[in-house]
Amino acid sequence: MSKLFKSLESAPPGERLDTGALLDAVRWNDAGLIPAIAQQHDSGEVLMMAWMNRQALEETLASGRVCYFSRSRAKLWRKGETSGQVQSLVNARLDCDGDALLLGVDQRGPACHTGRRSCFYIALDAQDGEIDAAPLVDPATLYRNGDKR
Template structure:
């Protein structure tokens, strides 16, 4: 944990810091990325986890449209750019260690590339796991043939 986040542990509610300074103090991984959890702002439903680099986070904060970093494509991934399933930013929070983001979003349609509302659809039990939700949309309709 950086000193800046340590100081925030005892900060009074309403304390203000420059976003730039907190992003400087955030704990980006060796690839310059930070995990970002997207949660539907009004229901609390956890939709997905993706990665952001600083440029993607700054774009998201500036535009209100969520942009992640695609590790597989090595470029910005503006959620909904090809599928139309856009995420609008409502809130953004860093956790107490400055190493994870929680994004409150307004999700348009499914969040998952499988066509499901959430990427978290495989429920684990002690002995078995099961798929607990069906796709809302056929992924081929979202993306065409992959």
């Protein structure tokens, strides 16, 4: 944990810090990424987890449109650029260690490339995994050029 995040453990509500300084102290992984959980801002529904690099996070904060880093394509991925299922940023929060993000978003349509509202549609218990949600949209109709995200 960085000294900055350690110092924030006792910070009072209302204390303000420079975003650049906070991003300098973030614990980016070896690939320069941080996990980002997208949660529907008004219902609390967890929609997806993706990765952001600093450029994606800065773009998201500046534009209000959520941008991730696609590890498979090794480039920025603006949510909805091929599917039209855009995520608008409502709020962004870093966790106490500076190694994870929670994004409050307004999701238009399904968040998952399978056409489901949430990527978390496989319920697990000790014996089974169960699909508990149907696609809202046929994934073949969501994407142009076969690009699934």
